[in-house]
Structure formats: structure tokens, C-alpha cells
Amino acid sequence: MPTARLGGGGPVVSRIGLGLAALGRPAYITSSRSRDLPDRSVSGMRAITSAMLDAGYDAGIRYFDAARSYGRAEEFLGGWLDSRGHPDVVVGSKWGYRYTGDWRLDAPEQEVKEHSLDMFTTQLAQTRALLDGRLALYQVHSLTEDSGLLSDGPLLSALASLRGQGVLIGLSTSGPRQAATLRRALAVEVDGDPLFSAAQVTWNLLEPSVGTAAAEAAQAGWAILVKEAVANGRLAPGGDAAGPGSELARMAAAHGVTADAVALAAALANPWASLVLSGAVTPAQLAANLAALTVSDQPSTDLAEPAGAYWSARAARPWH
Numbered sequence: 296m297p298t299a300r301l302g303g304g305g306p307v308v309s310r311i312g313l314g315l316a317a318l319g320r321p322a323y324i325t326s327s328r329s330r331d332l333p334d335r336s337v338s339g340m341r342a343i344t345s346a347m348l349d350a351g352y353d354a355g356i357r358y359f360d361a362a363r364s365y366g367r368a369e370e371f372l373g374g375w376l377d378s379r380g381h382p383d384v385v386v387g388s389k390w391g392y393r394y395t396g397d398w399r400l401d402a403p404e405q406e407v408k409e410h411s412l413d414m415f416t417t418q419l420a421q422t423r424a425l426l427d428g429r430l431a432l433y434q435v436h437s438l439t440e441d442s443g444l445l446s447d448g449p450l451l452s453a454l455a456s457l458r459g460q461g462v463l464i465g466l467s468t469s470g471p472r473q474a475a476t477l478r479r480a481l482a483v484e485v486d487g488d489p490l491f492s493a494a495q496v497t498w499n500l501l502e503p504s505v506g507t508a509a510a511e512a513a514q515a516g517w518a519i520l521v522k523e524a525v526a527n528g529r530l531a532p533g534g535d536a537a538g539p540g541s542e543l544a545r546m547a548a549a550h551g552v553t554a555d556a557v558a559l560a561a562a563l564a565n566p567w568a569s570l571v572l573s574g575a576v577t578p579a580q581l582a583a584n585l586a587a588l589t590v591s592d593q594p595s596t597d598l599a600e601p602a603g604a605y606w607s608a609r610a611a612r613p614w615h
Contacts, residue, residue, distance in 0.1 A: 296355025297588070299569045302492045302518035305463055306385045306431055310563060311585060312358035313351040314522060314572040318344045319361065319368025322400045324612040326528040331576050337367065337398060343576065344371040349379075350578045354585055358385045360495070360520070360572055361426075362436055363418045364392030364406040369425040376429055387432035387520075389467055389495075390418035405614055410435060410444040415453055432493055432518075433457060434465035440476040445483060455485035458492075465493030467522070471602035473497060474508035481512055493518040498568075499526045500543075500561050500598040501536060502605040513567035521562045521571040525584075527612060530558035542596045552586040559587035561594065 297310040317323045321335035328335070332343065348359065348371075361368040369388060376384065391414065396405040422430060435444060435454075444450055458464045468476050473496055483490045494512055496505045498521045509519050525531045530543060537543045537554035547554045562571040575581035 296357075298357075300518075301385070301432065301463060301569055303516045305492070305518055308358040308385045308570055309356045310570050311356060311559070311587070312360055312520070312570050312572045313347065313356050313581070314360040314574050315344065315368035315372060316362070316365050317574050317576050318347060318365075319371060320366025320394065320396060320405070321398055322396055322402070322405055322614040324527055324609070324614055325574065325576070326533070326615070328576075328615040331580070335400070340367070341371050341374070344368070345375050346578065347575065347581065348372065348375045350581055352379070352381060352384070354581065357383055358387065358570055360387050362389035362392065363421060364389075364394045364436065366394050366396065366398070369422055373425040373427060373429070377427070384429070385431045386426055386429045387434065387465075387495075388422050388426065388430060389434040389436035390415055390422065391436035391438075393418075400615070408437065410438070410442050410450075412447065412450040412453060415450060419457065430462055432463040432465055434467050434493065434495055436467055437469045438466040438476055438480065439470060440472055440479045445479060451483065451485050451490060455488075455490055458490065463492050463518070464490055465495065465518070466491055467495040468505065469497055469606075471504070471606045473505040477505065477508040477512055481515060489515075492516065493520065495520040495522050495572075497523045498562055498565065499524050499530060500558055500594060501526050501529065501600050502602060503599055504602045506565065506567075509565070510567040513569075518569045519567050521565070521568050523574070524562040524571050525555045525558045525574070527609065531555040536598060542594045542598065546590075546592070546594060550590050552590060553583045555580075555583055556586040556590055557594065559584055560590035563587060564593060
């Protein structure tokens, strides 16, 4: 597994990481969940998460991504680390959303956003209790350019205090104005020092609009992590952008891989990308994703959609 460093002085990580957004809770916006996850009880999801973490580690993955809003993802990851050890694993998590789904598939609201000092203080304590000193990167979950966080002095000071304790401070971005958010965050300083040193951005062949801003952040020394490289399944086998006759399907067949591997390879090819997250929920999906490391060429056609249209379609995806 190729490796990279998280920013200028951060830890060494695998170029492909495993994200737990679809593993830590029963409902999510990915497709085919009833087929892929037939047992979505707490014990069932704990077991498959442990199996996926084992499969990822055995394949060379050394970065695992969680969040307070990913149901029990931090709990599952912390329990796995307690049982396995693995001192070379690097852990990132996020704060700013509260999970409200209560393990129900039909919950009217699965998560609630709040970027306040109280939320940060509360969630940091929860994260630390579950991950027990393993937290290397803590990110503001889905920061937007109009967020009050960016001008909240006490909250920024609290984040800087955590940075002073050796934890990298980052943010994740979503929505059609990711680039503007990233550029505004680049200018944030506390006591004369840049606050943020990492960003987890949405980039894929359908929505590459953040690319230039991500390159600027990487040039400034930030670690850039890529999420949703297969567009929540749209660029995977069976997805609407990966059907028979598509450029992805043609390339996948030529390389003896599946469409998701081509999509992940395109994300890995960005010179500014430190690592790319897999959102696999089965060992077979993970193996298919990791085949991205064997794909060297890129799709020859432009698959990008208008950013606004892409994000509107994403917002309409149901929580299965």
C-alpha cells in the first residue's frame, strides 16, 4: 500500500483509508444497504465493522475515519483498537453534527448540525472517551463559508488549544461552494498561526469543482483527504454513471477491475490528494476499491456535472 504524510509534519498514512460513515449507523444515503448489510442491529453492525477494519488493516490501510454523527462508529473503532492494538493506525474524526437517528431506519431526522463551543467541548470529550488517546485529526464536520465558527473567537481559541496538544485541526466540506469555504478557512489564524492544517473534501468525476482550491490548500501545507470518490454509489457498479457502455465501464473492463476502482484511481491521481477514503461496507467492495491502485490511466471524457445539480441530486437521496 502506498503511503503519504498528513500535511508537512503529520503522521504517515496509507493512500487509501476506510471511512465509517456507512458502517456506524443503520441508515445512510448509500445504495443496496439491505443487500449488503442484512443485519443492521447494533451487534450486527459492530460485527461487520470489526470485520471491515480487520480486512482494511490486512490490506495495508492505516487511516480510519469516523465522526460523532456516524452513529456508533467511534465506539466500534475504539473497541476494535482496544482488542487489536495496532499502534501504526492513524485515526481521524469529526465534530459538529449530533446523531439523532436513534438506530431507526425511519427516523425523521438522522443528524443535527451545530458548530458551537458547547458542541465542540461536549463532543471532544465523547470522542476522547471512545478513542482513548488515538485521535490524530479532529475536523469541523461540513463547514460552510457562512458558518459563524469562522468568526467565533472563543471557539477558534478552543480549537487552537487542541492543536497545541498535538492534534491536527481540520474541516470537511460539502455543497456547491466547497472551494469558497476552503479558501476562507485558509486565512483563519489564531495568535498569528494558521489554525487548520487538513481538509476532507468531496471530489469525484461528477463533482470536481473543489480541485483548484484543494491544490491551493495543499500548496500551503495542508493534508487533503478525499471523500465520496464514488459519489455514494453513482460511480460504482450499478450506479447511474457507471452503466454498460459508459466510459467508466469501458475502462474498468480494459483493466479487469470494476467502475469504482477507476473512480478511486482518478481521485488518487490528483497531485494534491494525501489520501482517498473508501466507503466500502463489505470485504468484496473493499477489495474492488483497492484495485484502484492498479489503474494508471484516466477517463478520457469529462463526466463533470454542474455543482449545483450534483448537490441537489445528492440532497434528494433517501436514507436507506
